[in-house]
Amino acid sequence: MSSDADKHECSCGKGLTRRQFLTSAGAGALIVTASGHLGKDQEASAAVIKSGEETKITLLINGKQFQMLVEPRWSLLYVLREELGFTATKEGCGRGECGACTVLIDGMPRYACMTLAVEAEGVEITTVEGLMKGEDLGPVQKAFVEHDAFQCGYCTPGQIMAVEGLLRKEPDPTVGQIRQGVSGNLCRCGAYPHIIDAARRAAEMKKSGAL
Amino acid sequence: MNESERNIYYLRGIPVPETPPPGKDPAPWKKTDIVGTSIPRVDAYERVSGTARYPSDIHLPRMLYAAVLRCPHPHAEVMNVDTSAAEGMPGVRAVISGITSDTDFAWWYSKEIKTKIFDPLCRFEGEEVAAVAAETAYQAWDAVRAITVEYKVLPFIAEESKSLDSSSPLLHPNGNTAKTDKYSRGDVGAGFSEADIVLDETYRTECELHMPMELHGCVASWDNDRLTIWESAQGVYSIQSRIAEILGLPLSKVRVIGHYMGGGFGSKLQPGKYTVIAALLAKKTGRPVRLFLTREETFLAVGNRPPATMQLKAGVKKDGTLTALEFSCIATGGAYPANGTGLVDWLVRDLYLCPNVKTETKDVYINAGPSRPFRAPGHPQAAWALEQMMDALAEQIGMDPIELRLKNIPSFSQGREGNPPYTTTGLRECLSEGAKAFGWEQARKYSSGSKENGHVKRGVGVASALWFAGGGNPPSTAVVKLFSDGSVNLNMGASDIGTGTKTVMTMIVSEELGVKPEMVQIEYADTATTQYATPSGGSKTVPTEGPAVRAAALSVKQQLLSFAAADLKTDESSLTLRGDEVISMKDPLVKVKIHDVTGLKKRGVIVGVGYRGPNPERKVVNPFAAQFCEVEVNTMTGEVRIIRFLGCHDSGRVMNRLTYDNQVFGGITMGIGLAMTEARILDRDQTGKMVNRNLHDYKLPTSLDVPKEMKSLPIEKPDDTANTIGAKGLGEPVTIPTAAAVANAVYHAVDVRMMKTPITPLQLCQALEKGGKEGSK
Ligand code: FES
């Protein structure tokens, strides 16, 4: 992980990472973009609205716009799961400890539980549902199936998003980069060896365009 | 539909096993075509696409969210609960506590001591005091925070070693001893006097928390007097019976559904108080209620692997014969009787040949959350002691640790009355084949060579294990339904807790009927619509449900052949199933397509019911294991890097190699957690509270904490005496020897014994400071 990335994570205070969650080269630059957006929106709204009062926001999720009323304290995770029904994204702790809630924000893996819904306006949010083409699985999902990269499957959507985010930045990651890339996603079933195999396989599938 | 299209249902060219006459046990499979192969899980699509609906994903119309107020003290009496402020808050629909009228229900952690859902006496931090249902989860928590409780704070005890001191507060009127168990065979005194070497050591494993990724909880919904519960559970029937008993409802009024669940590891075998609370809130509000705990609550109130302090004295002769083992253990199941010492002496009693064995275990109360069964209860603790002791004994007599183990392999269970034989034991092969695959001898030498130079030392270690259960048992019922087009529905009550149960059962149906796995639909884990099953625990689901499923598929086959015999006007014993046809073995021209069989067409479906038969009499079905690992120890920082692991397991027939290996790696990963990072830390002097109740401070292994090289080598011995599918359990043995193997490797690297889990850099540095035995290797 670059020291650049470290700095940005600390200063933006989004509590994004656990043990070097973002690892690929070039991650730093992308965080600047993401936190730039988030920072601005936070300043604009946080001071004025009390919990209980709702504010109107528009979220861009999997390429579709969703207009809705939210309490300013609601996390993106809560809104995704409870208000919009995107239940692929899971809650394992609700406070940035486990990675079950990982989604992509502008292509970067982020913990949806550590992002307020009101902060997530103006960014592109991708969930596991967004990797599907209709009923067909995307390459990372297919690779997870092929390599049996899960047991109970509860951490799996988060793992898939972490791998997807990694591959978007680093199409041909080393095993070391993969291990780093999913290190912010706990799997209590311990499917890590298969997750790593699946990530390698997904990289191949993406390269060969075999969807 | 034309003929070739119908063939999509069947596997071409696969000879299905012979059909036994009705009422007869099927012959063991010889060659299998589906069973034993590596196929992706049948529900993989659902799990990776997000369409798998876990109980925590259930969202019903008008559903409320619940939250629980818990006692912040390790020991306190609730004097008063004031919920008036909470009740008036926005979105709040119900508040219940010990002083509201409708909550007077009994609760028990085990039957010896009854308590209440909201008991005025809180014996551990995190006991339930009140609960709220509100329109949003945020509002529920607002209201919980607005409840004021008057506590009378009582003195606490948070250390099991001091629990029996006269100065310690009593948790229960009969004192702080939950139970004492004793066992003895032979004469340990005589055994020790025969020994050339006698060692006596004290080992400790810390309290480990289950921490499945899906939190504990459920959704409860009433229709008049009928209750439906969607619970993250290891078994729906065990939830149903307990809830029905607590609420005084007939079983037919309680429906429990548990399709997907995000891990349990023993902590979700039974319902929690949360299940009852959700039901009570749902009743009071007339609306469905979802109650899932927070991560922090799961650290306090839903079980753990009890911490254990174990003293083990062992005697061995120069030739490697074990002469005596004497084991004593003090452990704690927490604040209530919860079997804190369950099976903790089992490996000492049963793993190695030894004529003289004595054990004594004591379970004491402390003011901490009650334990729940945790993946191979008692075994990883005992392995930590016994397997390190075996290593130490081997060194003392100048023998390779594997050789010492090989010298003491029993073929029968010495820990049980009458020394019944194991149906099969692959312990010898686990050790010897594993050693070969691991390159034990070279690695052992090479690692020893690393001692000369540099501050990074290498070491290799081994540990073996058996698991007390793992053979499965009745009851189990399964139903297989053959549809008129030849596709199949399988109905079973068991849950798939991530172990691949659905996949394995599908493979069994596929094997017997020749139908493609993707043509099998599964209906499972629902007390209203599926068959009875005990919860998934004890590594028994495959050996329990598998034979029932096989029997159900066979029953379908028998009926199909007999209907076809009528159509073909021939004797059914001359018929067999081939692809989509029933065909005569004597005359290949005598045949009929399955979908043309009149008996099937008339009925619409053929229904086959299968039951699990009894286990063999006076025999013991146990899985066995040996694990090998290599570590690198940085003697300057005390850091341990695990470089590689090999899991070598005898669990009978391998049902699906892909999910099998995954299970092996998963067990090793959890064992690495026990060895390296996981420990509940109680502030034992000041407050008695748990101080690391989050996943930052309580560290589960991440992808960076597992070795890059993980291998699995099955010792495949189909156990045809055990049951009709030849499989034994796998889920628990895979985590038993891991921590001990790591400790042995660390010892090999730096000559210091890690007596306690976890092997922290601090502990290691302190031990290095004290020094191992200089220049002994
Ligand atoms: S739920 Fe977001 S990190 Fe655990």
Ligand code: FES
């Ligand atoms: S698959 Fe169960 S937690 Fe990862």
